[in-house]
Amino acid sequence: MSDASATQNGPVLAADGTPLKRSLARALRRQKMRALMLIAPLLLFILVSFILPIGDMLYRSVDNKIVQNILPRTVVALADWDSTSGELPSEAVYTALAADMKEAAAAKEHTKVGVRLNYEKPGVASAFRKAGRRAKKFDLEAGGPWKEAFLKIDKKWGDTEVWRTIQTYSPPVTAGYFLNAVDMRVGVDGAEMRPERERIYMALLKRTLWMSLLITGSCILLAYPVAWLLANLPMRSANMLMILVLLPFWTSLLVRTSAWKILLQQQGVINDLLVWVGLVPDDARLQIINNQFGTIVAMTHILLPFMILPMYSVMQTINPSYLRAAKSLGATNWTAFWRVYFPQTVPGIGAGSILVFILAIGYYITPALVGGTKGTFISNQIAFHISTSLNWGLAAALGAILLVVVLVLYWAYDKIVGIDNVKLG
């Protein structure tokens, strides 16, 4: 009796005597490890070529070590200065600046910090450039008084705003780029909105989201019937149609955008046609490019295949006998479509919409070429800061915001529609 209860309550043993639970866990772990080893090359590749660079880029949106590194003495000396007092920093600060400048100029780094601070206060760059040119010859022992010397080099060194900027941007981490990206700035008493005439990014972000939605919507409307035709025509004609869908897909983006310019401009093909038919008077040709309309038309065309293809692959799997069954049970054409066919195509619409929307949000070449003033996207500003102004911190902050917005929308989509309902094929 006691023996039997011992075997019943004790752990179940495997053949080699170890508890079965542990043995099973070990086997499973080994299996998982093997699977992990198999995907390890891909994982490593993604980590090195994708996640790390993006992480590094995003870190730039808060990184501000440059000021401390290049002006170490000045940053310390300036810490006690009261920026609201309206008075210039003391001679000690200028002396520290002279020492920092001499060192920085020898290493040719003074202009770097000037450029960094110029993003916050225009004019600082030239003040640093001018001071650096002289700083090589500074005699730190016998020279001075430094306040006078700096004021003589450039009167901006006598502007408390310049000093406040240096002080504000002393810490190694800054929220400045993010504030700038949402049209704010660091004022005397903390963060404040920028003046109306300098606000652009929030308006651009709203416009980007709104227009991407419109583009996604018009893609759905245009793609649905095409995908339906593709899925239901006989093989031969369906193949022909598929080539027509894919042909523009293989054409260069720039060529397609330029083609739209030729079609849509005021002296273009469409306007010429309308004037010739007599629908539009010659002196009042339609403005259908260089505005939001132009961007929406061109981008809808460019992104259309990304909507058609997922829809098509989903529609292909829908059994036509469902529709026939619905009709034989008395449904009208519309009811059969709306109650039976359409719900089954939702996963395709979902997949296409996510693709098109996320692609649209990051577009910048097409909006730049056909968007005029009101049809450009936030990505155009990101491109400007990456390649022209070299303000990569701000570009990273704008990019981070865009990324978060997309993730939030994706999350919301998952909550409302459910990501399981998305099917790419």
Next chain:
Amino acid sequence: MKLTTTIMASTALTALAGAAAAEDMAMEMTFVSWGGAYQASQVKAYIEPYLELNPGLTVIYDESSAEATAKMRAMSEAGNVTWDVVDAVISDTIRMCDEGLIMEIDHDAQLAKGDDGSLPTEDWDGQLVSDCYIPLIVYSTTFGYRTDLVGDTAPTSVCAIFDTDAYPGKRALQKRPIDNLEWALYCDGVAKDEIYDVLSTDEGVDRALDKLATIKDDVVWWTAGAETPQLLADGEVVFGSTFNGRLFSAIAEQNQPISMLWDMQSYDLDGLVIPADLPADRLARALDFVKFATDTKRQADQAAYISYGPARKSSAPLVGKHKELGIEMAPHMPTDPANATNVHTYDYEWWADNRDDMNARFEAWLAK
């Protein structure tokens, strides 16, 4: 297997031969420029002659000058700069020089004297606005107009752009604040030498933008240099600003009914720069090349292929006819006295300080 060995052996041989021939100068040079007709003019004017003098040298061409600043910074951060000589506009040069991405040049010591014996600093007087900059050409951003669309009185002043009563129709302007703000203030009655003083105040910027607002509905904003010639050729715009070389090719090579409006043309500078901290052999090659490419004769030669003025004063008398079209080039140069009666030289330093700020103001205004 055999093939790879042969290739490896021959590469090693050429490398050896090259090293022996050019005494520690790299036998490969990456030259970065703008592509198109401009880069072609550089190839004909000084790269091909330089290759003849240096057999065995390979030049690798890159057409990335438009993104030069961003790519230079990325390469420098990665610690792998593959460029040797880069063609860049002055505003980009100032920025790259500030960032320490390109090397400072001692012009008198490292570059060729003028044919008239003048020192480089004298020959390029007034153009050496950055320590890193090696001048090549002077170009200008200026207006072209459709001769058949302006009525009986051809425009003679840049302010015709703002006169929509006399010259109805669209105008093409570059989608950036530079030049446009200056032209607007000039046509609003500000004296030429006070433009930047006025622009340095908030009210001044407002004033310039208000003036631009009077034609905002009539403006087509362009971003790529090829757009204005196309817009003019299609009759989509009556006036359009662009680089003078683009207008030259539309007028002289494609015979479009377009004419130049040189009034208040905005001088801009374009030249060569050398990345900072190149290895010794590549640096020696780059310096040797830029010395050759920027001498008096070569600068004049380039003007035979494109209508951009040589930066050297000593090159001006040598400017001759277009190599293919056979027309005199001097009257098409922005620096020709007849074209340069009223010139706007933009303040590089002011724009280096204020470009980002002005861009924000300008973009906000555009979006309104």
